[in-house]
Amino acid sequence: MPAKHKIIFLPLLVIISCFLLNACQQDQEATPEPEPTVNLALDSITTTKKHIVMFEEILITAHARGENLQYFWETNHGSMLSQDSITVRYWGCYSCVGMNTIQCTVSNEFGSISDTIMVQVDQWK
Amino acid sequence: MKKIIYFIATLFGLFVADAAIAQCCAAGNPVGGDGSQDAMKKNQLSVFAAYRYSYSRDYYHLSQKEDIQNIEKSFYNYGSLSLSYGINWRFTLHSEMGYYFDKVQVVNLTGGQETIEAKGIGDMSLNLRYSLLPQKIVNENRLVFSLGGRFPVGQFNEVQDGVKIPVALQPSSGALKVNSSLFYSHKNEDAQIGWSAFAFFEWSNQINEGLIVYKYGNLFLLEATAFYPVKSSTVISLSSKAEFRSMDKKENDLGIESSGGMVLYIKPKIQLKIAHDLYLHTFGEVPVYKYVNGYQLTNLFAFQVGLRKSFSL
Numbered sequence: 001m002p003a004k005h006k007i008i009f010l011p012l013l014v015i016i017s018c019f020l021l022n023a024c025q026q027d028q029e030a031t032p033e034p035e036p037t038v039n040l041a042l043d044s045i046t047t048t049k050k051h052i053v054m055f056e057e058i059l060i061t062a063h064a065r066g067e068n069l070q071y072f073w074e075t076n077h078g079s080m081l082s083q084d085s086i087t088v089r090y091w092g093c094y095s096c097v098g099m100n101t102i103q104c105t106v107s108n109e110f111g112s113i114s115d116t117i118m119v120q121v122d123q124w125k
Numbered sequence: 126m127k128k129i130i131y132f133i134a135t136l137f138g139l140f141v142a143d144a145a146i147a148q149c150c151a152a153g154n155p156v157g158g159d160g161s162q163d164a165m166k167k168n169q170l171s172v173f174a175a176y177r178y179s180y181s182r183d184y185y186h187l188s189q190k191e192d193i194q195n196i197e198k199s200f201y202n203y204g205s206l207s208l209s210y211g212i213n214w215r216f217t218l219h220s221e222m223g224y225y226f227d228k229v230q231v232v233n234l235t236g237g238q239e240t241i242e243a244k245g246i247g248d249m250s251l252n253l254r255y256s257l258l259p260q261k262i263v264n265e266n267r268l269v270f271s272l273g274g275r276f277p278v279g280q281f282n283e284v285q286d287g288v289k290i291p292v293a294l295q296p297s298s299g300a301l302k303v304n305s306s307l308f309y310s311h312k313n314e315d316a317q318i319g320w321s322a323f324a325f326f327e328w329s330n331q332i333n334e335g336l337i338v339y340k341y342g343n344l345f346l347l348e349a350t351a352f353y354p355v356k357s358s359t360v361i362s363l364s365s366k367a368e369f370r371s372m373d374k375k376e377n378d379l380g381i382e383s384s385g386g387m388v389l390y391i392k393p394k395i396q397l398k399i400a401h402d403l404y405l406h407t408f409g410e411v412p413v414y415k416y417v418n419g420y421q422l423t424n425l426f427a428f429q430v431g432l433r434k435s436f437s438l
Binding site for chain 2: 057070071072073074077078079080088089091093094095098101103
């Protein structure tokens with residue numbers, strides 16, 4: 001190949017290569033990646049407050065994903081009432097002073113999964 | 126015989142030293158649901174069906190009533206069935222099962238009043254009673270020692286709208302309890318009034334189920350009764366009962382400050398003969414003095430009505 005042609009050919013090769021490489025990357029981005037099916041997940045449990053005094057009421061919410069979810073709440077000390085399907089109202093009485101554990105178990109046909117949150121109940125000053 | 130009595134007296138002395146203080150709404154069955162701790166004659170079967178209502182309302186701190194409205198009231202409706210069988214003149218086997226038609230707590234929350242409610246089978250009680258003195262027709266002295274337990278066979282996982290109900294409102298206590306009692310009764314043939322005394326001690330093992338780690342305090346009861354036969358078919362009696370309960374414990378053996386205490390009750394009772402070997406028993410129970418650790422919801426009154434039928438097998 002004459003030197004004159006080499007001068008033209010090499011930059012052209014680089015440009016074409018860059019173009020092809022970019023095209024491949026665009027193809028990869030454009031290909032839709034399959035979403036993993038969320039059968040059952042309990043992402044977090046959140047509460048309006050983690051440090052309360054006796055008979056102070058807080059809301060505790062379970063953030064879960066999946067279908068046909070059922071929620072089961074329990075605590076070692078304190079009382080709870082269901083607020084809606086994912087939230088409970090919690091409070092502690094005189095015998096519940098201290099660090100208490102609240103556990104939520106979410107279940108459906110794929111199994112069950114649990115998570116806990118700690119709430120400190122103090123006496124009235 | 127004297128050695129046995131001395132041994133039992135010593136045992137109860139130790140129990141008194143260990144026991145302290147009371148609690149209002151303990152989980153599990155009420156103690157002594159059949160209203161009698163006596164022994165049976167050989168091959169005699171006694172069936173006792175009873176209904177009991179208990180109502181708790183006022184908060185107490187030590188011996189003072191406190192104006193705390195967070196819990197409006199707590200009550201239960203409870204039915205029980207007891208069987209007692211005399212194996213021989215010395216040994217009587219006693220068992221009891223109960224059912225809570227409801228066990229309720231009404232709470233005052235910011236959004237208004239709410240109710241937490243459970244129902245179901247309670248604990249099963251099983252005791253062997255040992256008559257220390259031979260039975261006589263006149264100048265009767267009875268001394269009965271009992272040993273047994275209460276077994277958590279009933280519901281301890283009651284749920285309301287996806288939320289597990291607190292331990293104190295569960296029909297079953299969830300704990301195995303071992304108990305022992307001593308009953309003494311005396312009536313001279315020519316005396317108008319007879320009397321009896323009853324001492325009861327109960328120890329509970331620790332509940333360790335899921336998140337719950339809990340141990341009920343020791344329970345000690347002392348009851349003295351004077352009874353008077355008005356007619357051949359009617360006996361009225363008046364009892365005074367002292368109930369001591371030590372503090373409950375939670376995780377790491379930590380005592381729960383607002384648990385345990387002492388309550389003194391007055392119990393008027395009537396026993397009415399309805400037909401041959403069929404008796405109606407009824408009593409009321411009113412606390413006249415309360416001393417609680419910390420702050421606790423306390424019992425206001427309870428009453429029980431029951432029918433007892435005896436059979437000779």
